[in-house]
Amino acid sequence: MTAFRTLDSAEVKGKRVLIRVDLNVPMNDRVVTDDTRIRAILPTVNEVTKKGGKAILLAHFGRPKGERVPDMSLAPVVPVLQTLLGKPVAFANDCIGNDAASAIARMSDGDVLLLENTRFHKGEEKNDPIFVSALAELGDIYVDDAFSAAHRAHASTEGIARQLPAFAGRSMQSELEALEKALTAPRRPVIAVVGGAKVSSKIELLNNLVTKVDALVIGGGMANTFLNAQGYNVGKSLCEHELADTARRILATAADSGCAIILPVDAVVAWRFEARAPSQAYAVDSIPADAMILDIGPHSIERVKSAIDDAATLVWNGPLGAFEMEPFDRGTLAAAQHAAARTRDGHLLSVAGGGDTVAALNAAGAADDFSYISTAGGAFLEWLEGKQLPGVEVLRRG
Template sequence: MTSFRTLDMADLKGKRVLIRVDLNVPMKDRIVTDDTRIRAILPTVREVSKKGGKAILLAHFGRPKGERVPDMSLAPVVPALQTLLGQKVAFANDCIGNDAASAIAKMSDGDVLLLENTRFHKGEEKNDPIFISALAELGDVYVNDAFSAAHRAHASTEGIAHQLPAYAGRSMQAELEALEKALTAPKRPVIAIVGGAKVSSKIDLLENLVTKVDALVIGGGMANTFLNAEGYGIGKSLCEKDLAETARRILIKAQEANCAIILPVDGTVAYQFEANAPNQNYSVEAIPENGMILDVGPHSIERIKSAIDDAATLVWNGPLGAFEMQPFDHGTVAAARHAAARTKSHHLLSVAGGGDTVAALNAAGVADAFSYVSTAGGAFLEWLEGKPLPGVEVLRR
């Protein structure tokens, strides 16, 4: 049983249901070019509508900083939303005040209404009590279905949940349940794979994970910083040499927590940072002075596969190499496909998230084969860092 209030506990019939959703979708010429986030909210909107609630959608778009910016209106999202939802979606030119109240008054049970960009008001990002009250006046029930915005203590993500009965939508619920299974109450052993360019952006993440997982694979440019801290020559590879002491501190903390750290034992080295650059595999003891490590090598890949085989739960954030360029995507693709196969055979619960991670799994053709893939970005990362998310905490039982 989830530790959060869900739609199963909500009385929706005849109620004005304010649903916080993520409609911050890519657009070109005012046409939605990627409807992934719209598809994610459909189960919640349909359920509210089917149960006789008035589904009133709250969302932000872009960064208008409290000003009414025409190019950041949510109006162009309506056609795509209507098509995917399969029913009419009304639109109000504001998210509070007379425009919003008038549009809501015209709704029948089961109708859907999208309100204008919440960030057109300065009170949204300031979590201003007056703005919160103006939002709360429009509804009887609040549902948050936007995990991607749950790390922000904004009026529509956190403040309003203190004034109305608040519940997690189905997309939010799925995300929370996946994360709880992965880190809060996981089936062990647990392995984490953390990659990406810089240690500096993931210090909190690494320090939290070493206390939660049984093994931690470090890849990407981050691994070079750790190899350098352990005294290996890494040539001209991307490396934050000023973080050597931080890397050593994390290694000590991992040892104290009985968390095995798995660093590359070899690397694919090139001399130009470009696709299909001539390359060769070297042991980490023999990296050429003018070479750059752009991917984990074959022996490292086998070690990672073996670690995945030993695990019951996998948490993944960040690629193992310069995955955007062939052939330096090989390590990431090989590990991802191995994890996907273990997941398909019911030997592994696999949870992954973060923009580069999602892109890498899509490139490997295995995103659908993982147990759960989060597109939440910052919120996913902060959860892995062990930080409380304001929009989640207010939904706890």
Template sequence: MTTQFKTLDDADVTGKRVLLRVDLNVPMQDGKVTDTTRIERVLPTIREIAEKGGRVILLAHFGRPKGKPVKEMSLEPIAPVLSEMLGQPVGFSDDCIGPVAAGIVAALKDGNVVLLENTRFHAGEEANDEDFVTRLASLGDLYVNDAFSAAHRAHASTEGLARHLPSYAGRTMQAELEALEKGLGDPQRPVVAIVGGAKVSSKIDLLQNLVTKVDALVIGGGMANTFLAAQGIDVGKSLCEHDLADTARKIAAAAKDAGCEIVLPVDAVVARDFKAGAPSETVPVDKVPQDAMILDAGPETVAAVNAWLDKAKTLVWNGPLGAFEIKPFDAATMAAAAHAAELTKAGKLVSVAGGGDTVAALNQAGAASDFTYVSTAGGAFLEWMEGKALPGVEVLKA
């Protein structure tokens, strides 16, 4: 897969205007950036193009302004943060097309960096409108996409531009695609997938795709309750989608046909109240009290998950094993994450994880830095795990 598209190794950027699509959709509060992870991810690509004498023109979206300028969704406050982290001035244009943008781009010298205003301030961005794409393309000589997290959208700045200009994957996009290839494209077996989270309904496509690709599928979180209930187990007052029992049984049958083992909790941590420090107890899953809810997997379940990790060569992880935001219901997720991190560090496991909750849980466990790759892409990561083609990636293929 990684040979199918061009990277910065194939691009001659010196003296060229490089339209670089990045993800700057960062958390903000009172006009200040509160988490710079996504900015950190794109710095290597910006630096490399600038150091090679390219003129860097950054394209990004922020929030959902629905095709009109919205002051609160301006990228302007991000320019100084970017400048500080990059260690060089970053200019700003208050429009991404038109005479202002054209004038600013024309004044750039080799190695300069400018950030253009939110592409979604124009309806043509999300519509992938040909006229808008042409106007954007007129500002550049080359196009580099470094925003895997927006690659599941066929927008002007993620898909349209690649049809107008010579196109390349940036370093973050390249790293992401290489990691994903190791995770599910051409993985070393056995492959274990851990899928958690609240609802089966949001991950049906994901589960159906994974059972045909992995050797073991660990199901955790509220989703596991739906699978347990589908087997006739009483889960008390636990979060459970009883109307999806048939779907759960079909997924289990498909797994059996494909030779994939489904790993469900055998014991659970239950409580009467969902709040920090609520009195809790560990019980076998078929002994959940009627007035209690399952909030985490128990130690025997963790031991079973870790035993699979010991056998595995590859792990793909999306979603926590319990209600990890509240102690003590983070124990199973923390223990499995620590074990996966240890195996990865020892060179025994390739571990790829992604999705908002997953990233938060791995950070909480102090395990993220030891994983092979942690994707911050959310929706795009999920669609890739579901086996769907991503427009922003497809269009980069040679």
């Protein structure tokens, strides 16, 4: 049984069900350009309406900072939501007060209503008790289906869950179950692949992972900082030289925890940071002083693939090189495709997250074969860092 209250134990028939969703979607000229996050909430909304509940959607868009900003209205989401749900969606010009209450009063069981941007009110991000109560007055039950906002203790993500019976929606449930399988109670051995530009942005992540996983692959620009800390010359590569001591401490913690650190043994270098720039592979002890490392080399790719072969569970965050530019995407694509094949063949549970990671897996054609891909961004990263997420903790079974 999951550690969190889910829709399985919620009686929604005839009830006003406030559902916190993530509709912070990409738009161009007030037209939705990517409906991925909208599609993610469909199972929860459909389940609530089919069981006779009134689905009242709470969401934020952008950062209006407590002001009513017309360009940050959620109204443009309505037509997309109606098309995907295959039914009418009403819209209220506010998320509290008379506008919201009147719109809810007009609802029949099974209807869907979207309330205006919660962040138009300063009380949202402040988790103000008065604003929380104004939201709670509109519903009988609260369902959180926005894991991506669960790391914020806001009124619509945490405060309201303390005033109404609170449950995890299906998208939230899927995310929590995937993350629990990956780190909380994983099948071992567990390998983590962590890449990206800077160690400084992932110190907490690395410190937590080396105590949780059996092997850690470090790639991307951050690998250069670790190579430099070990005495290698990384030429003109992106490198946080001032974090050499931090890198050495992380390596020492890993050794104490029995976590194998897998760093590049060779690298693809170039003399210009641009797509299809002339490049060559060198061993990490032979990097030219006037060159920059832009990808892991062929021997390193094989090491990463072998490490994935040895694992039962994989957690991935960040690319292994400058994957946006050919040919410096080869390391990331090869590792991603290998992990996807192992997952497809039933040998690996694979969980990935982070904007660049999702983009890289999509580019590799590997995304569909991973066990779970999180689009939650900051919340996913904070979970990997071992932090408690306020919007998750309030959903735990008592």
